[in-house]
Amino acid sequence: MTPLAHAFEGALRWVDERVGVSALGPVAKKKTVPIHRHTVWYYVGGMVLFLFFLQVATGILLLFYYRPSAGEAYESVQFLMADVKFGWLIRSIHAWGANLMVFLVFVHLFSVLILKAYRPPRELTWVSGVLLLFLALGLGFTGYLLPWNELAFFATRVGTEIPGVIPVVGEFTKNVLRGGEDVTGATLTRFYALHISVLPGLTFALIALHVLLVQRLGMSVPLKVEQNGGGKRTIPFVPNFLLRDLVGWLTALAVLATLAAFFPAHLGEKADPFASAPEGIKPEWYFMFMFQTLKYLPAHILGIEGELVGVLAFGLGGVILLLVPFLDRASARGEDRSTWRNIALVALLYILILTYLGYTANPAV
Numbered sequence: 001m002t003p004l005a006h007a008f009e010g011a012l013r014w015v016d017e018r019v020g021v022s023a024l025g026p027v028a029k030k031k032t033v034p035i036h037r038h039t040v041w042y043y044v045g046g047m048v049l050f051l052f053f054l055q056v057a058t059g060i061l062l063l064f065y066y067r068p069s070a071g072e073a074y075e076s077v078q079f080l081m082a083d084v085k086f087g088w089l090i091r092s093i094h095a096w097g098a099n100l101m102v103f104l105v106f107v108h109l110f111s112v113l114i115l116k117a118y119r120p121p122r123e124l125t126w127v128s129g130v131l132l133l134f135l136a137l138g139l140g141f142t143g144y145l146l147p148w149n150e151l152a153f154f155a156t157r158v159g160t161e162i163p164g165v166i167p168v169v170g171e172f173t174k175n176v177l178r179g180g181e182d183v184t185g186a187t188l189t190r191f192y193a194l195h196i197s198v199l200p201g202l203t204f205a206l207i208a209l210h211v212l213l214v215q216r217l218g219m220s221v222p223l224k225v226e227q228n229g230g231g232k233r234t235i236p237f238v239p240n241f242l243l244r245d246l247v248g249w250l251t252a253l254a255v256l257a258t259l260a261a262f263f264p265a266h267l268g269e270k271a272d273p274f275a276s277a278p279e280g281i282k283p284e285w286y287f288m289f290m291f292q293t294l295k296y297l298p299a300h301i302l303g304i305e306g307e308l309v310g311v312l313a314f315g316l317g318g319v320i321l322l323l324v325p326f327l328d329r330a331s332a333r334g335e336d337r338s339t340w341r342n343i344a345l346v347a348l349l350y351i352l353i354l355t356y357l358g359y360t361a362n363p364a365v
């Protein structure tokens with residue numbers, strides 16, 4: 001052994017005697033992953049995890065230049081894009097990374113929903129997952145406003161208007177979100193605090209719980225595969241599955257780098273609160289299906305304001321989503337009925353169609 005290798009081994013032993021990391025060795029060795037024809041979906045959660053850490057890293061780099069005030073935010077992003085070396089690339093990776101992460105969270109959600117991976121004992125893995133989806137959407141919504149450009153300003157005005165339709169608590173919620181009656185510098189400060197500390201902090205904690213549960217319970221085998229006697233073949237997590245996971249991460253990184261390099265993030269015009277709303281105000285694509293639904297609703301449904309019915313329906317949808325493992329009693333008993341799979345497919349189709357209509361039916365609105 002060379003003196004350098006010897007010194008390195010000594011240093012590792014020194015750290016291990018104090019931290020005890022080698023105790024994780026047997027745990028890592030014991031972990032295995034079932035191999036069957038749906039195994040490919042197991043990589044998506046890992047890709048989301050990778051993207052979240054990438055968002056944290058690029059977000060910290062952006063913070064070195066970003067200034068969170070209505071007077072300086074736009075200019076600081078403009079400076080970052082034009083004058084800071086590779087500033088445009090970091091911002092573009094962060095912006096595209098947010099979109100890719102939300103997209104993969106949806107893919108992950110629908111894959112575990114259709115494969116019914118939420119069956120006991122994985123109910124809490126599911127519940128923590130749905131909360132992570134809400135947090136990812138919250139991160140997207142709050143981050144969108146930070147460059148303080150025209151499009152983001154008016155989209156935030158429309159977005160924060162929506163909870164205002166709820167009786168009793170609506171107006172209060174709207175004002176708390178905005179930090180006042182309208183979207184102003186106070187809203188920006190608020191969204192900034194949420195975006196860089198509250199929401200990432202909660203996301204960190206929930207990811208820790210989510211991944212801990214996955215580690216404790218192991219990966220599930222879909223009911224159908226199990227009933228056909230499949231899913232018994234496994235591979236070790238370290239190194240075999242981890243190396244496959246790495247391929248997923250590198251794929252995500254390659255897609256992201258390509259998008260960021262060829263389609264850098266736009267900045268547009270600076271927000272002017274006194275200007276009239278420009279044409280084509282759109283929310284981020286992941287809110288589009290809700291936005292478009294609200295547009296199609298009539299002014300009144302059974303004497304209740306149409307928009308309120310829509311908002312309440314989406315709220316109820318969120319609660320049902322959270323409770324899927326407790327509502328699908330048949331799967332819990334080990335019966336592979338298609339009811340919930342069909343509900344999932346209809347919901348997916350609805351989201352896809354309404355999103356498509358959002359971009360094509362009335363592009364000028």
Ligand code: HEM
Nearest residue numbers: 042044045046048049109112117126129130132133219220
């Ligand atoms: C920031 C968001 C999320 C991260 C970082 C994340 C991460 C992970 C990882 C690494 C795994 C193990 C590998 C895999 O199955 O893909 C996993 C499994 C799982 N996730 Fe997520 N997840 C997130 C959001 C969600 C959402 C939105 C749901 C559903 C509502 C969900 C439900 C589950 C379930 C039920 C499993 C267990 C799958 C099984 O045992 O077969 N997760 N997640």
